[in-house]
Amino acid sequence: MTTSKPALTGSITLPAEVGEEAMVVELARQWGADAIRDSDGTELSGEVMDLGLEVYSLTCLVRADQDYPHTHMDQLPQKFLMSDPLTATGPGLVIDPMAGFYREKYILDTKHDAKALWEVIDRTTGEVVPVEKWVFDPATGLVTLSGITPFHVYTVNFLVFQIWDTTSMYNHLTNGWTKPHVISVDPYHPECWDHLMAFFDRFLEEHPHTDVVRLTTLAYHFAVDSDQDSVDKFRDWTGYQDTISVLALEDFAKEYGYRLRAEDFVDQGYYNAACRVPSKGYRDWMAFIHRFVVKYGKALVDKCKARGKRTAIFWGDHWIGVEPFQESFLEMGIDIHVGAAEDGVALRRISDTPGGLVKELRLYPYFFPDVFREGGDPLGESLSNWIKIRRALMRKPVDRLGYGGYLSLALKFPDFVEHVADLCHEFRTFKANSGGGESLKAPIKVAVLNCWGTWKAWINSFGAPQKFLVKRPDVIQVAGTNLLECLAGLPVEVVFLSFDEVAEDGIPADVDVVINDGDAETAWSGGRRWAEPKIVEALRAFVHRGGGFIGCRGPSAFQHQGRYFQLADVMGVDKEVGHTLQSATVKAEVLPAHFITADLQGQPDFGNPETFVYVCDPATQLLAANGLHVMVAAKTFGEGRSVYFGALPYDLTNSRLLHRAIFWAANREREFGRWFSENPNTECAYYPATGQFVVVNNSGHPQRTLVHRGDGTTTEVVLAPYESMWFD
Numbered sequence: 001m002t003t004s005k006p007a008l009t010g011s012i013t014l015p016a017e018v019g020e021e022a023m024v025v026e027l028a029r030q031w032g033a034d035a036i037r038d039s040d041g042t043e044l045s046g047e048v049m050d051l052g053l054e055v056y057s058l059t060c061l062v063r064a065d066q067d068y069p070h071t072h073m074d075q076l077p078q079k080f081l082m083s084d085p086l087t088a089t090g091p092g093l094v095i096d097p098m099a100g101f102y103r104e105k106y107i108l109d110t111k112h113d114a115k116a117l118w119e120v121i122d123r124t125t126g127e128v129v130p131v132e133k134w135v136f137d138p139a140t141g142l143v144t145l146s147g148i149t150p151f152h153v154y155t156v157n158f159l160v161f162q163i164w165d166t167t168s169m170y171n172h173l174t175n176g177w178t179k180p181h182v183i184s185v186d187p188y189h190p191e192c193w194d195h196l197m198a199f200f201d202r203f204l205e206e207h208p209h210t211d212v213v214r215l216t217t218l219a220y221h222f223a224v225d226s227d228q229d230s231v232d233k234f235r236d237w238t239g240y241q242d243t244i245s246v247l248a249l250e251d252f253a254k255e256y257g258y259r260l261r262a263e264d265f266v267d268q269g270y271y272n273a274a275c276r277v278p279s280k281g282y283r284d285w286m287a288f289i290h291r292f293v294v295k296y297g298k299a300l301v302d303k304c305k306a307r308g309k310r311t312a313i314f315w316g317d318h319w320i321g322v323e324p325f326q327e328s329f330l331e332m333g334i335d336i337h338v339g340a341a342e343d344g345v346a347l348r349r350i351s352d353t354p355g356g357l358v359k360e361l362r363l364y365p366y367f368f369p370d371v372f373r374e375g376g377d378p379l380g381e382s383l384s385n386w387i388k389i390r391r392a393l394m395r396k397p398v399d400r401l402g403y404g405g406y407l408s409l410a411l412k413f414p415d416f417v418e419h420v421a422d423l424c425h426e427f428r429t430f431k432a433n434s435g436g437g438e439s440l441k442a443p444i445k446v447a448v449l450n451c452w453g454t455w456k457a458w459i460n461s462f463g464a465p466q467k468f469l470v471k472r473p474d475v476i477q478v479a480g481t482n483l484l485e486c487l488a489g490l491p492v493e494v495v496f497l498s499f500d501e502v503a504e505d506g507i508p509a510d511v512d513v514v515i516n517d518g519d520a521e522t523a524w525s526g527g528r529r530w531a532e533p534k535i536v537e538a539l540r541a542f543v544h545r546g547g548g549f550i551g552c553r554g555p556s557a558f559q560h561q562g563r564y565f566q567l568a569d570v571m572g573v574d575k576e577v578g579h580t581l582q583s584a585t586v587k588a589e590v591l592p593a594h595f596i597t598a599d600l601q602g603q604p605d606f607g608n609p610e611t612f613v614y615v616c617d618p619a620t621q622l623l624a625a626n627g628l629h630v631m632v633a634a635k636t637f638g639e640g641r642s643v644y645f646g647a648l649p650y651d652l653t654n655s656r657l658l659h660r661a662i663f664w665a666a667n668r669e670r671e672f673g674r675w676f677s678e679n680p681n682t683e684c685a686y687y688p689a690t691g692q693f694v695v696v697n698n699s700g701h702p703q704r705t706l707v708h709r710g711d712g713t714t715t716e717v718v719l720a721p722y723e724s725m726w727f728d
Contacts, residue, residue, distance in 0.1 A: 008428035010034040013056060013360065013402030015367065020408055025051060027407060030417070031424045037214065037402070057210040059203055060318055061196045061300070062184045062219055063165050068195055069183040074111055075192045076161040077184055077220065078244040080265040081106070083143075083156040085123055093145040095120075097158040101233070102226035104181070105169060106160040110138040112246050117159050119262045120145060124152035128263075155269070157262035162242070166224045167317050173230060174370055184318070187219055187296055188248050200300060204307050212336060213304050214312045217319035218297050219243075220289070223271065236273050238459055240282070240320055241265060243289045252288050260285060275462060275519070277451050277527040286455070290328070293321030297332035305333065312336035314362070315350070324353040325454040325496075338362055338402070342385045344392030344488030349458035351396035352494070360400035361389070367405025372413065379416045386423055387698050387722060388650075391489025393430060394439055394685040394694065401427055426724060433692045433726050439685035440675060440710070444492045444666045447511045448484070451523035453498025460484060461517070461524035463553060463647075465608065482607075483517045483552050485650035486658045489683065491675070499529040506538045512666040513548035514539065517648075520554030520564075520575075530558040530566040543570050544638030548665025550658075552645040571644045572620030572635035576612045585614040588622040595669050596634060596643065596660045597623050599680050604653050606631045611646035632657070634664065641665045652698055656680040679705035682719060686710060696724040 009032035016024055016036050024036065028051065037056035062077075069076060083097040098108065109117075114136040120129040120143065134145045143156050168182030187193045204213070223241040225234040244265065253259040264281045265272065272282045297313070304311045313322060313334050323329055324337060337357045339350040342364040350359050365371040365381050372378055401424065403410075410417060452459070461484075487494060497507075497514070507514060518524025529535055536556075543549050549570055556567040557575065568574040591597075604624065613630040615622060624632040633644045643661040648654050663672045677684040677695060682705040686693040697703045697719035707715045719725060 008032065008425065008432060011400045011428055011431060012424050013037050013400060014053075015402075015404050015407060017407045023407055023411060027411075027417070028053060030421050032421075032428065035212075035400075035402075037404075054211045055209055056212045056214045056312065057207050058214045058216055059200070060216040061200055062187060062318060063168070063182050064203070065195070065199050066180070066182065068192075068199075069185050072185070072192065073161065073163075075185050075189045076163065077186045077242050078109060078159055078161055078246070079223075079242050080157055080159055080244060080262045081225065082266045082269045082271075083158065085153045085155050085269075087153050088145070088148050088150055090150050091147055093148060093154055095143045095145065095154065095156050096141065097143060097156045098141060100228055102228060102230050104230070105162060105164045105166075105226050107163050108138070108141050109159040109161055112159065114158070117246070117262060118143075119157040119266075121155055121157065121263065122149065122152050123155055123268075124149070129154070157266045159244070159246075159262070166221050169226070169230070170224075175368055184221065186245050188245050188292060193296070197299065197303075200303060204303060204309070210309060212310045212312050213300075214314060214338070215297070215300060216314045216317055217322055218300075218313065219293050219318060220320040221318045222320050225271075234271055234273075236271065238274050238320075238456055239272060240286050240289055241271050243285075243320060248289075248292075252285065255288065256284055274452070274456060274459065275522040275524060277521075277523045277529065286323075289321045290323050290326065294328050294331055297322070297334065301333045310335040312338050312358075312360070315339035316362075323455060324355075325457045327354070329353075330355045336360055336400075340364065341389055343388040343485055345458050345460055345484045347389050347392040347398065348396055348488045348494070351392070351398050352458060358400065359398040360402055361398055362402050362404055363389075367403060367407060367409045369409065372405075372409035378410070378413055379419055382416065382419060382423070383722070388485065388489075390426075390430075390696060390724070391655075391683065391698065393427075394683065394696070395441070395489060395491060396438055397431065397434060397436060399431075399436070429726070430694070430724075433690060433694065434687040435689035437687060437689040439491065439687055441491050441493050442663070442668065442671060442674075444512045444662060444668060445510055446487070446492050446494050446513045446515060446662060447497040447508070448487075448494065449497045449499070449502070449514050449516045449526070450518060451499055451526060451529065452496070453501060454496050455498070457496040458484065458488075461519075461522070463519050482650035482654070483515070483645070483648040483658065486648060486655040487515070489655065490659050490662065491685065492662060499526055499532075499535060502538050503529075503532060503534045507542040507547065511542075511547070512668075513550060513662055514542065515550045515552070516555040517550075517552040518554060520557030522554070525554040525557050527558055530556045531560045536566050539567060540570060540637075543640035543642060546639040546667065548640060548662070548667070549637075549642040550645070550661055550665055551642070552648050555644070567642075568616055570635070570637045571633065571642045572615060572617035573613050573630050573633050573644050574616045576614060585628065586616055586618055586620070588615040588618075588620060590622050590625055594621065594623050594634065595664050595672075596632070596657060598660065599656050600653070604631075604657065605649060605651060606645070606654075607647040607649040613644070613646060634661075641667060652680050673708045674710045676708045677705045677717075678708070679703055681705075682717075692726055692728055694724055694726050695719065697722055 012033040013035040014033040035054040038058050084100040115131045120134045133147045136143050165182040165184045171177045220243045223236045223239040227233040301311045338360045341347050341361040365378050521527045556565050564575045609626050611629045621634040631646045675686045681699040681703045684695045684707050695717045700721045704718050
């Protein structure tokens with residue numbers, strides 16, 4: 001056992017704060033920081049720059065120069081919005097498109113011809129209203145309809161400029177900023193591109209001591225639409241809604257041979273949210289914008305390299321168009337990939353990206369007053385986040401940790417400061433004892449199947465229950481695909497697979513288990529893709545030949561040809577949606593013992609007590625149920641196996657259930673006991689590069705466990721709350 005506490009330092013990036021130089025020095029020593037960075041609203045003083053730490057300097061070019069946008073208001077980011085639906089009670093209707101939107105954030109585009117770009121749609125029929133039946137008045141901002149059908153619902157798809165950057169708006173409303181509103185620009189315009197490149201040259205000249213230029217991120221902000229009271233109306237962290245310019249639309253039409261409509265972006269008011277099954281047009285637009293952003297990013301990186309500086313990007317704020325899981329991303333030449341992380345899924349989103357980049361986590365909570373305030377619990381939130389992050393870190397490491405915000409706020413919570421010091425030491429111990437490499441994985445490859453594949457690898461999918469839950473203090477535990485969080489810390493290889501890939505090439509030969517997890521009719525489950533014969537043929541053949549399939553929530557859900565679950569024959573269960581009320585279910589009793597449920601103590605929390613899923617095949621093994629509602633079921637199909645979960649909220653019990661389900665579905669139960677910790681509250685990982693292994697306690701209580709090594713021997717370990725312990 002490793003008993004000494006090595007004097008490790010480094011691998012930590014600290015935010016600076018003007019006027020708090022002594023505090024920066026003390027925390028850099030206490031936390032072992034080797035790098036210092038500025039952040040929004042702060043600058044690095046000369047005293048801080050002279051500390052001998054590596055210097056990260058931030059620039060977000062599209063919002064850096066505030067003189068330019070005020071004289072080039074036609075080069076601001078644009079987007080299509082949809083007016084709130086109105087019901088016509090007569091043959092005419094007047095619509096104020098901006099009603100329901102925050103007028104400090106958007107202005108109507110009156111530069112371009114509204115009738116060429118906007119659309120009025122009869123939402124009762126879905127038909128586009130002829131342009132002869134509506135008039136837009138730029139002076140009043142109103143759209144007047146005539147000759148329409150009474151008691152039909154109408155909306156206007158309209159184009160706006162964004163006159164207040166979303167992050168600036170957040171800082172004003174959350175952090176009490178009083179400085180002038182920040183406006184972003186769109187570098188797609190050639191004149192704007194040239195200006196930004198010249199501005200960046202000056203930035204580099206003015207920062208001779210900067211080691212790392214942090215591009216936060218590049219061009220386009222993720223979508224956050226605000227209502228008339230400045231409250232979030234729509235938010236999509238991965239959405240391309242804010243990437244519009246009329247010039248880009250014209251260039252897209254030339255390149256692809258067809259023209260995108262306003263409705264291609266408005267999408268009936270769903271705005272192509274990540275949960276929507278994507279259209280071809282939207283996917284083409286994403287690829288088009290990504291190519292432009294790679295070109296833009298490479299131009300900036302080349303300038304930095306010419307001056308001997310490294311570059312970092314932050315996967316947040318203006319990150320849309322940056323797709324690190326796409327091969328072309330590496331063409332930019334970025335050196336450091338930084339991403340905010342509050343759980344294991346977020347860590348894997350950074351750690352799994354290809355290429356030899358340095359990977360750095362920006363930990364939550366940020367040092368902002370939304371958490372660091374009287375009555376706030378930054379220590380509790382950080383500890384909850386770190387335990388989930390640590391599970392994933394054991395499987396797929398990163399290189400650095402960092403924080404953002406105002407250090408003076410953190411200092412008001414001494415217990416938090418001490419906790420971070422311990423956290424940083426634990427992270428560095430992981431790096432040293434693991435050799436910075438991955439832990440040993442089981443010989444099982446899991447493919448997560450959805451409409452996006454690698455485009456949205458390790459992106460949380462939002463299920464219906466999350467709309468009705470409070471988002472703090474444990475944000476993603478209640479807001480994300482919790483099966484993914486369970487999966488993030490398991491010792492198996494994970495890849496992401498799209499339906500397009502399956503339709504084209506089938507299931508890859510090296511995949512052992514396919515997971516389909518998502519609400520019915522969404523991009524995560526697949527929706528209408530399950531009505532395609534090529535898709536169901538490929539999945540059935542894969543399982544029948546010996547593959548494993550795990551479905552959760554609405555796997556293969558799409559009403560078609562007498563089935564709701566299109567793989568009901570594979571899973572042995574189907575869902576009642578009102579069409580089979582007169583049909584009897586197959587009677588089944590919960591099996592008292594099964595490999596998947598062997599570690600259960602009591603009834604797990606499946607989140608949703610009513611799945612309305614029933615057994616439809618006598619060969620189905622019922623493993624957990626609430627009355628007649630199936631919670632867990634297993635079935636053999638040909639030479640392969642399937643498992644169904646009604647839902648899988650993240651906790652340690654459900655993580656162990658998924659762990660066992662993967663091994664059972666892969667027909668690898670005999671290999672389950674290698675590098676395995678018996679107590680579900682604990683986990684272990686072995687690192688071949690160093691010959692060391694670690695055992696962690698993921699709970700707030702002391703735990704005793706028996707660890708099964710790879711050679712068949714065992715080690716008994718007793719761990720304090722949240723402790724990690726290393727062994728040779």
